[in-house]
Amino acid sequence: MKKYLRWVNSTLQMCKGQRLEKFRVCFDLNKFAQHEIDKWLEFAFSRKVQNLELDLNKGGEDTRDFDYCYAFPARLLGLVDPADSSSCTPHSNNLQIHSLVKQNFKSLKMLLLKSVNVTGEVLEFFLHNCPFLETVVVHGSGTLVNLEVVGPSLKLRHLEIWYCYYVESLKICDTNLITLRTTSGEGLLLKNVPMLVEVEILGTYTHILNDISSRLSCVISQLEVLTVHASLSLFDFSQEDLDRYNFPELTKLKKFVLTTFRPVCSWKEQSLLGCTSIIRAAPQLEEFELQLEARPFTSNRECKKAIKCPLHHLKVVKLWGFYNGTFHLELVRYFLENAVALEKIIIDPTCPLLTRVPLDLEEIKHQQTARNLAKLQLQCEVPPTMELVIL
Known part of the structure; x- marks a missing residue:
């Protein structure tokens, strides 16, 4: 220094x-x-x-x-x-x-x-x-x-x-702000921000759907890009509960990114299909990205199914984080069945938590195993007219 x-x-x-x-x-x-x-x-x-x-x-x-x-x-x-x-x-x-x-x-x-x-x-x-x-x-x-x-x-x-x-209050009113990125969601107050179209926010420890609805209520219908980081979020509720949830429509949303972290033990009986409740509320969605921050785990349960809903504009899906067969396969199948304009599916087994640190031999081995499994499962699921990228 x-x-x-x-x-x-x-x-x-x-x-x-x-x-x-x-x-x-x-x-x-x-x-x-x-x-x-x-x-x-x-x-x-x-x-x-x-x-x-x-x-x-x-x-x-x-x-x-x-x-x-x-x-x-x-x-x-x-x-x-x-x-x-x-x-x-x-x-x-x-x-x-x-x-x-x-x-x-x-x-x-x-x-x-x-x-x-x-x-x-x-x-x-x-x-x-x-x-x-x-x-x-x-x-x-x-x-x-x-x-x-x-x-x-x-x-x-x-x-x-x-x-x-230590932020207690973040008040943003009567401005022409275009993009907002904050981990201070609990103290956020938005009012009269007509130009705000891109938001990245850290969810609280309550249910993510209520969290977004309350804190972003005045801009939810104008957002074009939404990124949410949540540690508990959608996966604490059953699929039936999520399907009944009346989520406000994101009429202009084109890109949705969800980053979520859970302990390994809590993932095994959970499903990624919870995020489809938000996807269904965004009729103009073109790109969806899920960043799963979790260590390798195994699950032998059968694949679940989500409510069918045509996704007319979705073109790109990226699933980022350790690939687990059942866990990811059911989500990929959901998109294949509903996204009529889907052009590309990207699978990246890299854990977001480890992108800035050197990988040890064990981590490299886990990632290669995940790539092999993704290739084995998805090449026969994804039609040849669609691009499948496994990084």
Whole structure:
């Protein structure tokens, strides 16, 4: 880390340009580099940076211990720094910085902060003082509690609040936001967001159907892409219960992605057919992807069947995660029987949890076994006019 800090400091001394299109830091840095990173931000803002990225994750991990995260300096914006208990109001020097910063921030278009502790007050300052700011991404902040994205004057189009576990309220109202990605679904409030067409959300530990219906109720009919991450979700209810559930119609949905994780022991008597209740509610669906995060397991039960329902527009199905014969075969058969326009089925036995780590010999063996089983079962099920891809 010390070597990296020295290298960046020496590099910045050689930069003579008056404007920066992009300033990106991507390295394992924590609160012990606070002073140096503060200086880098001052450098970037003084040159009217357009795209600012601080990606300080540790070794490719999703986030780090919040107590060790670098803290975005509120004083740089002329705001009271929560870490400075002696500051009750902005002093004169801060007011001068505030005036200078507001001028230099006019060019900011994108802000990305990963493993950076940032407050809602700081983010709202950016939103209301950067007239060209279109993208805000915050991953792994331990100090983000409340955030309001409110007002038709905001230019913001893409918002991502991920792994910020202390968020209590995320209010998004009267804006032209287009895409939203958040793990803070429990505190989400959406109102009057007519342009919002793409949402990725972490489901709560209640039933996923109720979860989506309540939290996304005002946009459910306008969504075109929906991605849901759920740990309990559809598979805690019987197929009969799901078939009776009156799920709101997703009239414009074109792509649906479901990621779900369960312990190995709880999968054996379950069925993937639960997800068909949402698929049936999306008459315009063109692409469906299921990411199954589970370890290899075996099940010898007979294949079940779901309610028949013509899927007139579905063209691509991707099943991602360890392939288990019965478990996946019944779902593939459902699509073969109902998706009249189906063109491609993709089977990827890679577990989503393991995509960023080196595979050991056992895992490689499991994946090859899954490929062989998928090939053996599906080549005789899928007609030759349809493309079958086994990765």
